Amino acid sequence: MIRRTYILISILLFPILILTYFYLPDQSILLTLLIILIFVGWYDVLQKKNAILRDYPIVGHARYMLKAIAPELQQYFIETNTSGHPFTKNEINLINSRSDNKEEFHPFGSELDFYKNEVSxxxxxxxxxxxxxxxxxxxxxxxxxxxxxxxxxxxxxxxxxxxxxxxxxxxxxxxxxxxxxxxxxxxxxxxxxxxxxxxxxxxxxxxxxxxxxxxxxxxxxxxxxxxxxxxxxxxxxxxxxxxxxxxxxxxxxxxxxxxxxxxxxxxxxxxxxxxxxxxxxxxxxxxxxxxxxxxxxxxxxxxxxxxxxxxxxxxxxxxxxxxxxxxxxxxxxxxxxxxxxxxxxxxxxxxxxxxxxxxxxxxxxxxxxxxxxxxxxxxxxxxxxxxxxxxxxxxxxxxxxxxxxxxxxxxxxxxxxxxxxxxxxxxxxxxxxxxxxxxxxxxxxxxxxxxxxxxxxxxxxxxxxxxxxxxxxxxxxxxxx
Ligand SMILES: Cc1cc2nc3c(=O)[nH]c(=O)nc-3n(C[C@H](O)[C@H](O)[C@H](O)COP(=O)(O)O)c2cc1C
Ligand code: SF4
The missing domain is CATH 3.20.20.70 (Aldolase class I)
Structure with a gap:
């Protein structure tokens, strides 16, 4: 569906962009970017290796960009202090403090669930x-x-x-x-x-x-x-x-x-x-x-x-x-x-x-x-x-x-x-x-x-x-x- 819609819109849009390019030269950077995007989309539509990009031209790239930074997103926004793998934030923070010669005191008590996790x-x-x-x-x-x-x-x-x-x-x-x-x-x-x-x-x-x-x-x-x-x-x-x-x-x-x-x-x-x-x-x-x-x-x-x-x-x-x-x-x-x-x-x-x-x-x-x-x-x-x-x-x-x-x-x-x-x-x-x-x-x-x-x-x-x-x-x- 998105693929077909993209093909239709890009066919209609392409001549309009080219004409605008000549009549509005001060907008050339924006227009160039849009034209490049249209080409990227056509590449996505025509290639046969990747079904997601073929079905979702241009927007499909967002998935791969997010995937590339998934460990960071996971670490910064999803993991708790005790849930990270292979090492938790608490474990890594402790090593960092020791490496910087800083005292590492943990406030308020253990964050581990003593009755759920295997806590030695x-x-x-x-x-x-x-x-x-x-x-x-x-x-x-x-x-x-x-x-x-x-x-x-x-x-x-x-x-x-x-x-x-x-x-x-x-x-x-x-x-x-x-x-x-x-x-x-x-x-x-x-x-x-x-x-x-x-x-x-x-x-x-x-x-x-x-x-x-x-x-x-x-x-x-x-x-x-x-x-x-x-x-x-x-x-x-x-x-x-x-x-x-x-x-x-x-x-x-x-x-x-x-x-x-x-x-x-x-x-x-x-x-x-x-x-x-x-x-x-x-x-x-x-x-x-x-x-x-x-x-x-x-x-x-x-x-x-x-x-x-x-x-x-x-x-x-x-x-x-x-x-x-x-x-x-x-x-x-x-x-x-x-x-x-x-x-x-x-x-x-x-x-x-x-x-x-x-x-x-x-x-x-x-x-x-x-x-x-x-x-x-x-x-x-x-x-x-x-x-x-x-x-x-x-x-x-x-x-x-x-x-x-x-x-x-x-x-x-x-x-x-x-x-x-x-x-x-x-x-x-x-x-x-x-x-x-x-x-x-x-x-x-x-x-x-x-x-x-x-x-x-x-x-x-x-x-x-x-x-x-x-x-x-x-x-x-x-x-x-
Ligand atoms: C980046 C990296 C490279 C490693 N290279 C070797 C290696 O060349 N020879 C080897 O016997 N073990 C290698 N290991 C395994 C470690 O020496 C170690 O036995 C293992 O990581 C367990 O220790 P750790 O839990 O403290 O990481 C490597 C581990 C890492 C993380
Ligand atoms: S050494 Fe550490 S920071 Fe570097 S790639 Fe491996 S996990 Fe990431």
């Missing part, structure tokens, strides 16, 4: 623990490792240069240096932007980026040169990621600049796929073998792997193989299925892999049953972003935690959910140099530092409230759901 809580003790002046540290490295690493309990989770901009990587690493915590490179390998003096965990992604042969296999020589660098403190072999386990990943051609391609050892301006599993591994038995090979090339530094738990029996088998081959990792990073990503298919983010807290409890229990819990530290990543979530993870079995999106918020992320489009408005998840200019690495590194420090301070205060003096006293019994 921890029991406070009538006798608080002692005041602690220093941040807790955790020593990572078992008897197979010559250079154990003394880690913070909160660190920057794997996010590659490629997923993130150079300015974001520089700010994160400078922040890590200021605060004495580590920064995981993610699967895009080590770059000059990471080398700002902060401690590095070098990740071996499933694509072996940065240390690959032309066929994608692992290059021992290139890898061992990187691990020799003093700022590289540990090595993490990525088996899977919570937001897309078993899927692998893609760096879209738009983000695959000459610079990134050179660092990764791939062709620029092409879609770069990382496989679901490292090509060096084709069976569960191969995993400890690969750990052993990587260990020999890592100059005595701790080596571990990262995974999202899927089939439980496979993980048990994996630990059995590690024990029988004597290739026990120094750490296992447990990634929650609710974890973040630059880009992933929705089915994988929503429905594949075990929920973080269940996975954490399971891994802790298996390692205890197999008698290797003391040898292997558990690192947990999954929406750890404030003092309580950090404490909860440590109670449920983690020795220390990583945070990805918490640190993205400290860089200024506004949760606009377009990390995969190269149009990140805050300069964090883009390779567009103009957009990156908005992100000042020095200013943001201070925010990264403040966020880390204030989160640990908040954690320590809660630990005191529950009556514990040390992280070794935290346990599952303290947490209630």
């Amino acid at each position: 809580w921890v029991g406070h003790s009538m006798i608080p623990g002692k005041e602690r002046k220093t941040q807790p540290r955790v020593l990572i490295g078992n008897s197979n490792c010559d250079k154990p690493y003394n880690s913070s309990i909160l660190n920057i989770s794997a996010m590659s240069f490629g997923a993130l901009s150079a300015h974001a990587i520089i700010a994160l690493n400078k922040g890590a240096k200021l605060g004495g915590f580590y920064h995981n490179t993610g699967e895009g390998s080590l770059t000059p932007f990471h080398q700002q003096g902060g401690d590095i965990v070098l990740q071996i992604g499933t694509g072996n980026f940065g240390f690959r042969n032309d066929d994608g296999s692992f290059n021992d020589q290139k890898f061992t040169e990187k691990t020799a660098l003093p700022e590289v403190k540990m090595v993490e072999v990525k088996l899977s990621q919570g937001a897309k386990p078993g899927h692998g990943g893609v760096l879209p051609a738009a983000k695959n600049t000459n610079e990134i391609a050179k660092i990764r050892g791939v062709q620029p301006h092409t879609d770069v796929f990382s496989p679901p599993l490292n090509p060096e591994i084709s069976s569960i038995e191969d995993i400890p073998k690969f750990i052993g090979r990587v260990r020999k090339l890592s100059h005595g530094k701790p080596v571990g792997f990262k995974l999202c738990i899927g089939v439980k029996s496979e993980f048990e088998q994996l630990i059995d193989y590690c024990v029988s081959q004597g290739n026990i990792p120094d750490f296992i990073t447990v990634d929650a299925s609710e974890g973040g990503t630059g880009a992933a298919p929705l089915e994988y983010s929503d429905h594949i892999g075990m929920k973080g807290e269940d996975a954490l409890v399971f891994v802790d229990q298996v390692l205890k049953e197999k008698g290797v819990r003391r040898e292997i530290k558990i690192i947990y990543a999954g929406k750890v972003m404030n003092g309580f979530t950090l404490l909860k993870a440590l109670c449920l079995g983690a020795d220390l935690c990583n945070s990805a999106r918490g640190f993205m918020f400290s860089l200024g992320c506004i949760q606009s959910l377009r990390c995969h489009t190269d149009t990140c408005p805050t300069g964090i998840a883009t390779q567009d140099k103009a957009l990156q200019e908005g992100l000042d690495p020095t200013v943001k590194s201070n925010r990264v530092y403040n966020y880390h420090k204030n989160t640990i301070d908040a954690f320590l205060e809660i630990m005191k409230t529950v009556g514990c003096n040390d992280i070794s006293e935290l346990n599952k019994e303290l947490i209630h759901n």
Whole structure:
């Protein structure tokens, strides 16, 4: 109906506009705009790909314009302080205040519906623990490792240069240096932007980026040169990621600049796929073998792997193989299925892999049953972003935690959910140099530092409230759901 009406009106209107154009030259701008609109409408009517534009010429574009800014509209006009996803306004505001070194006091009482939502809580003790002046540290490295690493309990989770901009990587690493915590490179390998003096965990992604042969296999020589660098403190072999386990990943051609391609050892301006599993591994038995090979090339530094738990029996088998081959990792990073990503298919983010807290409890229990819990530290990543979530993870079995999106918020992320489009408005998840200019690495590194420090301070205060003096006293019994 609208289509037919438009065709009729535009046919009648077009000659009138052309005539007016010549008789009223002072109205030429307005008339030109109207003529352009008529052409847009005719394009809409004639094209066959998009039914909405064909049926609703011109006005149909409003739908796509509104859709493009839907996350912002949702955030500004619809979401309440507690309803936003994946993170609520209250959670994001807290991170922003901590990053700005401001006090964050919440007025009037909790906004959560205690009897509807699953609200976790921890029991406070009538006798608080002692005041602690220093941040807790955790020593990572078992008897197979010559250079154990003394880690913070909160660190920057794997996010590659490629997923993130150079300015974001520089700010994160400078922040890590200021605060004495580590920064995981993610699967895009080590770059000059990471080398700002902060401690590095070098990740071996499933694509072996940065240390690959032309066929994608692992290059021992290139890898061992990187691990020799003093700022590289540990090595993490990525088996899977919570937001897309078993899927692998893609760096879209738009983000695959000459610079990134050179660092990764791939062709620029092409879609770069990382496989679901490292090509060096084709069976569960191969995993400890690969750990052993990587260990020999890592100059005595701790080596571990990262995974999202899927089939439980496979993980048990994996630990059995590690024990029988004597290739026990120094750490296992447990990634929650609710974890973040630059880009992933929705089915994988929503429905594949075990929920973080269940996975954490399971891994802790298996390692205890197999008698290797003391040898292997558990690192947990999954929406750890404030003092309580950090404490909860440590109670449920983690020795220390990583945070990805918490640190993205400290860089200024506004949760606009377009990390995969190269149009990140805050300069964090883009390779567009103009957009990156908005992100000042020095200013943001201070925010990264403040966020880390204030989160640990908040954690320590809660630990005191529950009556514990040390992280070794935290346990599952303290947490209630
Ligand atoms: C933008 C982005 C990029 C990521 N890139 C990687 C990566 O290269 N390698 C990896 O193992 N995990 C990657 N992750 C997953 C995070 O390291 C982390 O495990 C996950 O987001 C859970 O932590 P969070 O809930 O604190 O975000 C990425 C996450 C985000 C948000
Ligand atoms: S602000 Fe940037 S980093 Fe944050 S969600 Fe949006 S696109 Fe991703």
